[in-house]
Amino acid sequence: MAVYSTNEFRSGLKIMLDNDPCAIIENEFVKPGKGQAFNRVKIRNLKTGRVIERTFKSGESLEGADVMDVEMQYLYNDGDYRHFMDQNTFEQYQADAKVVGDAGLWLKDQDMCTVTLWNDAPLAVTPANFVELEIVETDPGVRGDTSGGGGKPAKLSTGAVVRVPLFVAQNEFIKVDTRTGEYISRVKE
Amino acid sequence: MLQRIRVFFAERNVLEVETPLLSHTSGTDPQLAFFTSTYETPPHSQPLFLQTSPEFAMKRLLAAGSGSIYQICKAFRNGEAGRFHNPEFTILEWYRVDFDLAQLMSEVERLFDILFDGKLNAPQRISYQTVFKQYTGLNALIFSFEDYSAFVKHANLPDAISICGDSHALWLDFLFSFCVQPHLGANGLCLVYGYPACQSSLARLNAENLLITERVEVFINGIELGNGFHELTDVAEQNRRFDAEIQTRQQENLPAAVKDECLLAALENGLPDCSGIALGLDRVLMVLADSPAIADVLSFEFSRA
Numbered sequence: 001m002a003v004y005s006t007n008e009f010r011s012g013l014k015i016m017l018d019n020d021p022c023a024i025i026e027n028e029f030v031k032p033g034k035g036q037a038f039n040r041v042k043i044r045n046l047k048t049g050r051v052i053e054r055t056f057k058s059g060e061s062l063e064g065a066d067v068m069d070v071e072m073q074y075l076y077n078d079g080d081y082r083h084f085m086d087q088n089t090f091e092q093y094q095a096d097a098k099v100v101g102d103a104g105l106w107l108k109d110q111d112m113c114t115v116t117l118w119n120d121a122p123l124a125v126t127p128a129n130f131v132e133l134e135i136v137e138t139d140p141g142v143r144g145d146t147s148g149g150g151g152k153p154a155k156l157s158t159g160a161v162v163r164v165p166l167f168v169a170q171n172e173f174i175k176v177d178t179r180t181g182e183y184i185s186r187v188k189e
Numbered sequence: 190m191l192q193r194i195r196v197f198f199a200e201r202n203v204l205e206v207e208t209p210l211l212s213h214t215s216g217t218d219p220q221l222a223f224f225t226s227t228y229e230t231p232p233h234s235q236p237l238f239l240q241t242s243p244e245f246a247m248k249r250l251l252a253a254g255s256g257s258i259y260q261i262c263k264a265f266r267n268g269e270a271g272r273f274h275n276p277e278f279t280i281l282e283w284y285r286v287d288f289d290l291a292q293l294m295s296e297v298e299r300l301f302d303i304l305f306d307g308k309l310n311a312p313q314r315i316s317y318q319t320v321f322k323q324y325t326g327l328n329a330l331i332f333s334f335e336d337y338s339a340f341v342k343h344a345n346l347p348d349a350i351s352i353c354g355d356s357h358a359l360w361l362d363f364l365f366s367f368c369v370q371p372h373l374g375a376n377g378l379c380l381v382y383g384y385p386a387c388q389s390s391l392a393r394l395n396a397e398n399l400l401i402t403e404r405v406e407v408f409i410n411g412i413e414l415g416n417g418f419h420e421l422t423d424v425a426e427q428n429r430r431f432d433a434e435i436q437t438r439q440q441e442n443l444p445a446a447v448k449d450e451c452l453l454a455a456l457e458n459g460l461p462d463c464s465g466i467a468l469g470l471d472r473v474l475m476v477l478a479d480s481p482a483i484a485d486v487l488s489f490e491f492s493r494a
Contacts, residue, residue, distance in 0.1 A: 028272060029274055035365075
């Protein structure tokens with residue numbers, strides 16, 4: 001794998017730090033006129049999602065990480081693993097609950113999502129920004145209510161629970177923003 | 190801004206000069222990387238260096254009896270690009286014969302007062318030792334690996350320990366850059382003087398305390414704007430520092446520097462007692478325009494040059 005110097009650290013570059021794959025978020029060059037140059041770097045650990053700040057002497061280098069984002073189709077859940085397929089290569093990948101994390105709350109069979117591969121193994125799963133899911137359980141709606149009011153919890157087919165307006169009924173499909181977990185609208189079938 | 194600077198120095202009888210940007214010799218400072226170009230007169234060719242500052246040439250003029258002088262010119266530093274750095278930048282550098290550092294600081298304060306229309310907070314002068322103690326609790330002059338390490342662990346900057354090791358100068362660069370400098374000069378000029386001897390560069394040592402040097406740095410809003418010295422006039426001491434820096438360059442596998450024998454000859458001939466300072470004018474403009482990045486005040490920054 002290639003080695004990258006602090007001068008090459010750009011936002012989005014994937015590198016290995018303390019044996020974990022990480023992504024550079026921000027890199028600031030700090031140098032006193034008559035002194036040593038440093039790089040203050042904001043880094044996201046791709047395994048844990050945590051953001052840390054580290055300082056390097058300018059010119060130091062880190063090994064690159066073999067990390068890439070691939071669009072895949074979610075196939076099914078066998079109980080222990082969820083299975084995904086790269087539709088270009090037809091190669092299948094399996095990921096356990098630790099890797100899938102909260103993304104599992106939004107994955108419906110056949111939906112497209114982004115799988116981050118590290119050394120060709122799934123590292124993280126990111127659902128599409130908007131997904132359409134069926135409500136499997138919610139209290140009956142109240143007549144005359146509009147979307148302005150408080151709302152009620154609704155359980156979706158994937159297990160996620162979101163707040164929906166009172167007029168939304170069971171077995172309806174809704175559109176949800178997976179980044180915030182918020183209801184967007186009803187979906188006509 | 191440039192016009193005001195020229196009026197400022199004209200009123201004080203300081204002569205504007207121009208010196209070569211391309212030189213046969215280079216700076217020796219291991220922290221300043223220079224650009225090298227080649228002068229071709231086939232079948233011969235020779236390296237020429239772009240100046241990292243006009244200091245040496247201006248000192249040769251001073252030694253030749255120019256009296257107080259100033260210059261506005263470009264300087265070039267290889268590998269320096271970032272929010273506050275562009276590899277090609279504009280320097281205002283001036284030297285005042287018979288000025289000590291305190292007199293020079295007063296003149297800097299006056300110049301900034303004019304450039305900022307009196308809108309800055311009252312200037313602050315503080316010694317390196319005092320300001321370092323204030324923000325780190327550490328003694329800047331006496332290195333203690335244990336104390337310095339304990340502080341960075343507490344300040345959540347543990348990387349310093351592996352980066353700086355047992356180099357006092359590196360520790361000071363690190364701690365000052367990350368823990369002290371960001372606090373300096375909130376909407377006003379902050380002049381830090383009395384740098385530790387290991388950060389002396391081309392300043393003379395303090396007559397009473399050999400641990401500190403006659404060097405001053407200028408800050409506004411945590412941005413380093415300039416660096417000045419009560420100039421070293423001792424040719425033997427200058428030669429010794431050149432050789433030490435050239436040796437450091439060899440040890441660190443940096444490009445070899447060519448010692449400026451003309452400067453040494455000029456010092457031999459006698460550099461008048463003087464103080465001098467260089468300001469980064471692009472950064473002054475950044476502060477004046479309240480710009481977050483140096484690119485905002487340049488016509489075409491490095492990547493588009």
